[in-house]
Amino acid sequence: MAPHPAVAAIRLAVRRALADLAAEAVASGVPAPVPAPNRQPAAVPSPATAGSPATVLIGNARRHPSGLPRTPAAADAPLVLVAVSGGADSMALASATAFEAPKLGLRVGAVTVDHGLQSGSADRARQVADRLRAFGLDPVEAVAVRVGRQGGPEAAAREARYAALDEAAERHRALAVFLGHTRDDQAETVLLGLARGSGSRSLAGMPGRKGRYLRPLLDVDRSATRQACAAQSIPVWEDPHNLDPAYTRARVRHEVLPVLEKHLGNGVVEALARTARLFRDDADALDEWAGRAEQRLYRRDPHDGRGELAVADLAELPAAVRRRVLRRIALRTGSPAGDLFARHLESVDLLVTGWRGQGPLQLPGGVEVTRRCGNLVFRRRKD
Numbered sequence: 001m002a003p004h005p006a007v008a009a010i011r012l013a014v015r016r017a018l019a020d021l022a023a024e025a026v027a028s029g030v031p032a033p034v035p036a037p038n039r040q041p042a043a044v045p046s047p048a049t050a051g052s053p054a055t056v057l058i059g060n061a062r063r064h065p066s067g068l069p070r071t072p073a074a075a076d077a078p079l080v081l082v083a084v085s086g087g088a089d090s091m092a093l094a095s096a097t098a099f100e101a102p103k104l105g106l107r108v109g110a111v112t113v114d115h116g117l118q119s120g121s122a123d124r125a126r127q128v129a130d131r132l133r134a135f136g137l138d139p140v141e142a143v144a145v146r147v148g149r150q151g152g153p154e155a156a157a158r159e160a161r162y163a164a165l166d167e168a169a170e171r172h173r174a175l176a177v178f179l180g181h182t183r184d185d186q187a188e189t190v191l192l193g194l195a196r197g198s199g200s201r202s203l204a205g206m207p208g209r210k211g212r213y214l215r216p217l218l219d220v221d222r223s224a225t226r227q228a229c230a231a232q233s234i235p236v237w238e239d240p241h242n243l244d245p246a247y248t249r250a251r252v253r254h255e256v257l258p259v260l261e262k263h264l265g266n267g268v269v270e271a272l273a274r275t276a277r278l279f280r281d282d283a284d285a286l287d288e289w290a291g292r293a294e295q296r297l298y299r300r301d302p303h304d305g306r307g308e309l310a311v312a313d314l315a316e317l318p319a320a321v322r323r324r325v326l327r328r329i330a331l332r333t334g335s336p337a338g339d340l341f342a343r344h345l346e347s348v349d350l351l352v353t354g355w356r357g358q359g360p361l362q363l364p365g366g367v368e369v370t371r372r373c374g375n376l377v378f379r380r381r382k383d
């Protein structure tokens with residue numbers, strides 16, 4: 001029987017991401033993965049999966065919730081990890097990855113992070129892990145993290161989560177970690193950026209890929225992940241934070257976007273996602289230009305890390321490129337990326353375009369910028 005259209009769409013998106021990864025792995029020297037149908041199935045399922053309602057054993061192969069028999073990839077096959085919260089997006093992603101990866105000779109595991117911020121969170125993480133084992137994912141880990149206090153609860157939870165995902169990916173030597181962000185998440189990110197007055201890099205939203213992290217569902221609607229889970233009887237957990245109006249993103253999701261859709265039409269989410277793609281191209285081009293300008297203009301003393309560049313050269317650059325050059329230099333001199341804001345760069349830019357003898361300027365991370373003898377001098381204070 002043909003799968004539900006939402007299931008088919010998600011599998012197609014996942015298949016594309018996996019095929020790129022498998023090709024890349026081969027190009028980088030990893031032995032070519034052997035697709036499952038050419039091999040003998042692996043031996044016995046783990047006891048954790050044996051009794052699960054979503055797992056039916058046929059000989060040594062398991063049945064995926066779709067009903068199709070699924071042969072696990074070889075034990076030494078390259079591994080992809082899926083980051084799973086237990087919500088519909090990441091459960092649909094995990095299910096589709098479990099279905100598609102063995103066909104390409106890849107193994108699939110999962111990590112679910114327990115932030116410890118809600119009562120019963122450890123039990124829920126265990127339940128999510130059990131469901132994932134029932135899909136045939138292996139290894140599956142429920143990792144408890146300690147969430148710090150810096151930068152607000154959402155940012156602190158995110159930082160702890162990515163640290164745990166990085167650690168698991170390193171330990172298992174995973175090829176990649178899949179995240180379940182959808183087109184709707186992308187649209188929300190663009191709207192939030194607009195409301196903050198962000199530039200093109202931020203309006204570019206989340207990248208489809210950054211380092212080991214991939215987002216195969218960025219072109220898939222959130223409604224499809226819900227439909228796919230329902231069609232496959234996959235139980236999902238709704239994070240209460242997603243509904244809590246105390247969180248900005250929840251207000252954008254449940255109050256702002258529905259109003260825009262009501263008045264501007266249903267295509268708003270797709271339009272915002274398109275805006276992200278267009279801005280990404282712009283931001284990439286400007287970053288590349290700025291990188292070349294930095295290389296050409298910036299002179300750095302390798303001993304004390306101090307560097308300078310001519311104000312006249314900076315003044316000739318378009319403002320968007322100049323601000324990027326100034327940001328790159330502030331970062332390499334020691335300003336932490338998370339603390340360096342547009343207002344800092346605007347004040348540095350004024351040393352070039354509106355100088356009235358002001359300065360030196362202090363940037364985050366103890367970085368000092370001075371205009372002296374026709375140059376901008378960047379240095380890190382020793383104190």
Ligand SMILES: Nc1ncnc2c1ncn2[C@@H]1O[C@H](COP(=O)(O)OP(=O)(O)OP(=O)(O)O)[C@@H](O)[C@H]1O
Binds near residue numbers: 082
């Ligand atoms: N506790 C967690 N453990 C592991 N991965 C997580 C966790 N929370 C989020 N993620 C990953 O980050 C992605 C985005 O999460 P976020 O909470 O921002 O979005 P969401 O739309 O609520 O996703 P989901 O429906 O999967 O919960 C998830 O799809 C998942 O891949």
